[in-house]
Amino acid sequence: MKIFYGVQGTGNGHITRARVMAKELQQAGFDVSYQFSGRPAEKYFDMEIFNGYRVKEGLTFNTAKGQVSYLKTALQASPVQFYKDISTLDLSAYDLIISDFEPVTAWAARKQRRKVIGIGHQYAFGHNIPRKGSDPIANQVMKYFAPATTGVGLHWHHFGQPILPPIIETPEFPANIQSDKIVVYLPFEDPNYVLSQLSCFENFEFHVYSPEPVVSKFANIVSKPLSRAGFQKDLYDCAGIISNAGFELASEALQLGKKILVKPLHSQMEQISNAAALEQLGYGRTMYDIQPAVIEAWLHNHHAMHITYPNVAKIVVEWLQQGMVEMDQAFIDNVWESVQILPVAQ
Template identity: 65%
Template sequence: MKIFYGVQGTGNGHITRAREMAKAFAEAGVEVTYLFSGREASRYFDMEIFNAYQVRKGLTFHTRNGDVSYLKTAFETHPIHFVRDIKTLDFSDYDLVLSDFEPVTAWAGRFSNKKVLGIGHQYAFNYPIPREGGDFIAEKVMKYFAPTRQHIGLHWHHFGQPILPPIIAVHEPPERSIPNKIVVYLPFEDPQDVIRMLRPFREHDFFVYMPVRLVSPAEHIKIRPLSREGFQNDLADCAGILSNAGFELVSEALQLGKKIMVKPLHSQMEQISNAAALKQLGYGRIMNELDSKALARWLENPHRIRVTYPNVAKILVRWIWEGMPFIDDDFVEKSWSEVNVLHFN
C-alpha cells in the first residue's frame, strides 16, 4: 500500500500527530510520502522520521499579539501559487490520500479520482461538539480550508458523536514532577507581554519556548529555543503547562497528568472552542487575555487531571490497512473504552 499524506505545518500540533502516525505506518510496512505546508522549509525541525518529505507554501493564518487577522490573511494569500501547488501533485501511484487539515493535498484530492481521507481535530467540528467564537468567516474557513468527503474527527471526549480520541504518544507518566516547574508555550503572543506577566512569580520556574531568540530576563524565566527533544524533556517533569489552546499540546499534557492553563487565540474559532471544551470537561483553566491574576489563581491550585488514551495511531493504521470499513458505534465505543480519567489534588 502507498499513501500520500499532507500535514498542516503552521503549528507544531499537526506535525506531532503526524509523527505518531508515521511510527504506526512504518511498523505496518506502509510506504508513505509526506507533504507539509504552512511555513518556510527552513523553519521545520526534528523531521527525520518523515524521510524525504515535500514542502509547499500552502495557506496559513496571519497572527499578531494573540489575534488572528482574517483580512491580512486574505491579503497575504497567493491564489495563483496555491493553484499551481495543487496542479503539481500527482496521486496516480498512490492507493490513498490523507490530509491532516492540509489544504494543498485536500484540494488536489478533491479534483482527483483518488479516495481522500481527512484525519484531525478540525474534522470533529463537522459534528455538534462544544463550539464558541464562530462567525460567518470562521465557519467558512473551517469548512473549506481543507475539505475532504470522508474524515475522522479527534477530540478529548466523544460528546456522543462518532469521533475518536487524540493521536498522541502513549507512555507512562514520569515518576516525579518538579512542583514549581511550569512550561510556557505561547508562540502567537508578544514575547515581552508574556515575560511581563511571568516576572512577578519568582517562586516558580518558567521554561518558556519561543520562536524568537531572547536573553532570559530573570533567573526564574528560562527562555528556550524551539526543540522537540528539549520540549518533551521539560514537559515530562513539569507540574503544569501554560499555552495557547491548540489541540495536540493539551492532549499531551492531559496524557501526562499536567495541570493546564490555556489562552486561546482571539478570532480563532477552533481555539476558543477548545477552551470551551476544556472548561466543560473540567480538564483545565482559561484566561482570555494574558492575565497575571488568573495565572496566580491557577499556580496556587494543585488540581490536575490525567486522561489515559489508547494508541489511536495504531487503531487507525490497522483500520486503513483493512480497507477503511464503515465506522459503526462498536468501533467508536471500543476506541473510547480504554480511556480513563483520574483526578489529583
C-alpha cells in the same frame, strides 16, 4: 500500499500528530510520501521520521499579538501559487491519500476526483461538539480549508459523537514531578510581554519556548528555542503548562497529568472552542488575555486530570489496513471504553 500524506505545518500540533502516525505507518509496512505546507522550509525542525518529505507554500493564518486576522490572512495568500501547487501535484501513483488539514493535498485530491481521508482535530467540528466563537467566516474556513471525503475527527471526549481520542505518544506517567516547574508555549504572543508578565511569580520556574526566543533577564524564567526533544523533556517532569488553546499540546498534557491554563487566539474559533471544551470537561482553565491575577490563582490551584488514552494511531492504521470500513457506534464505543480519567493526587 502507497500513501500520500499531507500535513498542515502552521504551529506544531499537526506535525506532532503526524510523527506518531508516521511511526505506526512505518511499522505496518506502508510506503508513505509526506508533504507539509504553511511555513517556510527552513522553519521545520526534528523532521527525520518524514524521510524525503516535500514542502509547499500552502495557506496559513496571519497572527499578531495573540489574534488571528482574516483580512491579513487573505491579503498574504498567494492564490496563483496555491492553484499551481494543486495543479502540479500528481496523486495517480498513490493508493490512499491522507490530509491532516493540509489544503494542497486535500484540494489536489478533490480536483483529481480522488478520495481523501482527513485525520485531525478539525474534522471533529463536522459533528455536534462544543463550539464557541463561531462566525460565518470561521465556519467556511473549517469546512473548505482542507476538505475530506471521509473525516476522522479527534477530541478529548466523544460528546456522544463518532469521533476518536487524540493521536499522541502514550508514555508512562512520570514518577517525579517538579511542583514549581511550568512549561510555557505561547508562540503567537509577544515573547517579551510574556516574560514580563511571568517575572513576578518568583517562587515558580518557567521554561518558555518560542519560535524566536528572547534573552531572559529574570532568574525564574528560562527562554528556550523550539526543540522537540527539549520540550518533551521539560513537559515530562513539569507541574503544568500555559499555552494557546491548540489541541495537540493539551492532549499530551492530559495524558501526562499536567494542569492546564490556555489563552486561546482571539478570532480563532477552533481555539476558543477548545478552551470552552476544557472548561466544560473540567480539564483546564482559560484566560482570554495574559492576566497575572488569573495566572496566580491557577499556579496555586493543584487541580489536574490524568487521562490515559489508547494508541489511537495504531487503531487508525489497523483501520486503514482493514479497508476503512465505516466506523460504526460499536467501533467508536470500543475505543472509548479503554480511556481512563483520574484526578492527579497532590
